[in-house]
Amino acid sequence: xxxxxxxxxxxDSQSGLAPYRQLVDQVRLAVRTGLLRDGDQLxxxxxxxxxxxxxxxxxxxAYRELEHxxxxxxxxxxxxxxxxxxxxxxxxxxxxxxxxxxxxLVINARRAGLDEETIRELMRTALRHDGNVRS
Amino acid sequence: xxxxxxxLEAVNLGKRYRRTWGLQDCTLTIPKGRxxxxxxxxxxxxxxxxxxxxGLQEPSAGTLRVLGQSPSPGTNDLRERVGYLDQDRPLYKxxxxxxxxxxxxxxxxxxxxxxxxxxxxLLDIPLRSRVNNLSGGQQAQxxxxxCLAKQPELLLxxxxxxxxxxxxxxxxxRLLMRQVADSGSSVVLSTHALSDVAAICDYVxxxxxxxxxxxxxxEYIVETHRILSIVDDxxxxxxxxxxxxxxxxxxxxxxxxxRVELPFNDDRWRVDRPTLEEIVMAYLRExxxxxxxxxxxxxxxxxx
Numbered sequence: 001x002x003x004x005x006x007x008x009x010x011x012d013s014q015s016g017l018a019p020y021r022q023l024v025d026q027v028r029l030a031v032r033t034g035l036l037r038d039g040d041q042l043x044x045x046x047x048x049x050x051x052x053x054x055x056x057x058x059x060x061x062a063y064r065e066l067e068h069x070x071x072x073x074x075x076x077x078x079x080x081x082x083x084x085x086x087x088x089x090x091x092x093x094x095x096x097x098x099x100x101x102x103x104x105l106v107i108n109a110r111r112a113g114l115d116e117e118t119i120r121e122l123m124r125t126a127l128r129h130d131g132n133v134r135s
Numbered sequence: 136x137x138x139x140x141x142x143l144e145a146v147n148l149g150k151r152y153r154r155t156w157g158l159q160d161c162t163l164t165i166p167k168g169r170x171x172x173x174x175x176x177x178x179x180x181x182x183x184x185x186x187x188x189x190g191l192q193e194p195s196a197g198t199l200r201v202l203g204q205s206p207s208p209g210t211n212d213l214r215e216r217v218g219y220l221d222q223d224r225p226l227y228k229x230x231x232x233x234x235x236x237x238x239x240x241x242x243x244x245x246x247x248x249x250x251x252x253x254x255x256x257l258l259d260i261p262l263r264s265r266v267n268n269l270s271g272g273q274q275a276q277x278x279x280x281x282c283l284a285k286q287p288e289l290l291l292x293x294x295x296x297x298x299x300x301x302x303x304x305x306x307x308x309r310l311l312m313r314q315v316a317d318s319g320s321s322v323v324l325s326t327h328a329l330s331d332v333a334a335i336c337d338y339v340x341x342x343x344x345x346x347x348x349x350x351x352x353x354e355y356i357v358e359t360h361r362i363l364s365i366v367d368d369x370x371x372x373x374x375x376x377x378x379x380x381x382x383x384x385x386x387x388x389x390x391x392x393x394r395v396e397l398p399f400n401d402d403r404w405r406v407d408r409p410t411l412e413e414i415v416m417a418y419l420r421e422x423x424x425x426x427x428x429x430x431x432x433x434x435x436x437x438x439x
Contacts, residue, residue, distance in 0.1 A: 049312040053331075
């Protein structure tokens with residue numbers, strides 16, 4: 001395994017999401033899109049704090065959460081590795097289908113005269129409602 | 136020996152300067168292992184709290200415990216366990232960096248020359264440079280390095296990144312975070328830069344008018360605040376269990392930054408998640424005197 005950090009994190013201070021949640025989401029996304037695969041190593045906490053300005057506790061917290069979700073596994077003295085015991089990643093075809101459907105949706109919305117801001121707002125509302133249903 | 140779970144514990148702590156209080160009725164607990172931010176306008180008591188914690192000033196009221204001990208100028212044990220960086224970042228300007236390091240080594244039994252040299256090498260600061268030939272950013276980095284090389288359990292930093300350009304500021308904060316990652320030191324720092332707080336701090340204390348108006352885990356703070364907005368219907372009151380921190384009215388509606396204890400579900404209100412910056416700003420604004428003399432009601436304490 002070439003030793004590049006397997007993933008470069010970024011933080012969005014405007015997202016309203018706790019920084020640890022942002023890291024968790026970024027790892028999940030990387031797994032879902034195939035950027036990270038079974039057996040890949042996540043950057044060490046020290047690598048992350050050298051890469052971006054972040055509290056090491058936040059990185060630990062995110063890795064613990066990912067471990068709890070069954071996406072990664074901490075191996076003592078070695079690091080944190082992706083383990084896909086849970087099928088968190090829908091298969092690639094599935095992923096493509098959703099992407100296509102969303103793409104079509106955006107095109108239809110634009111044809112109907114909605115601007116980008118309105119589309120974003122509708123999407124946010126939909127996600128928020130979904131969040132309420134789930135919680 | 137009882138293991139300390141907090142690095143700083145203040146109960147009704149106060150400091151009076153002649154007629155005015157520099158800090159008043161301050162009750163807070165900062166847990167061990169955190170990077171805690173003290174936020175508040177100038178004169179709100181941040182530096183006073185840090186100086187008392189460093190044992191440089193005596194409290195006028197209440198009690199203060201730092202790493203389980205009462206700090207005072209004579210507490211030698213605490214002097215080794217606590218690193219304090221003044222906002223003026225005092226350095227001997229005519230010294231070379233290497234001389235500053237030797238000076239630090241002579242005065243601190245817990246000094247690690249390796250830590251000092253590693254940090255400076257990563258920052259590309261040559262040991263033979265004279266302090267007054269370094270840029271402001273580099274001087275700040277040297278001052279922080281001297282503090283870190285003591286390997287203190289607790290770092291008390293008074294505006295460590297003030298007046299630095301964005302790159303120097305980021306380098307400084309990363310230097311600090313590397314130390315936290317390597318040694319597990321706890322940090323209490325004061326700052327005006329709310330973006331830094333969001334990036335590196337996991338505990339926030341907001342001071343306004345020499346009093347604590349908010350003190351808690353950042354994660355808890357973010358999870359328990361929402362922005363509620365509504366068009367028209369300007370008399371609608373949010374349901375019980377919701378505390379209004381700050382309210383902004385426009386011609387067409389209202390926007391409230393609120394603290395919620397329970398999941399909020401009321402379709403009449405649009406609910407958004409505020410950023411940590413927005414929350415802190417709301418507490419800072421509400422603590423300011425022009426708002427009909429009313430301060431944010433009760434102090435939210437560190438208890439979870």
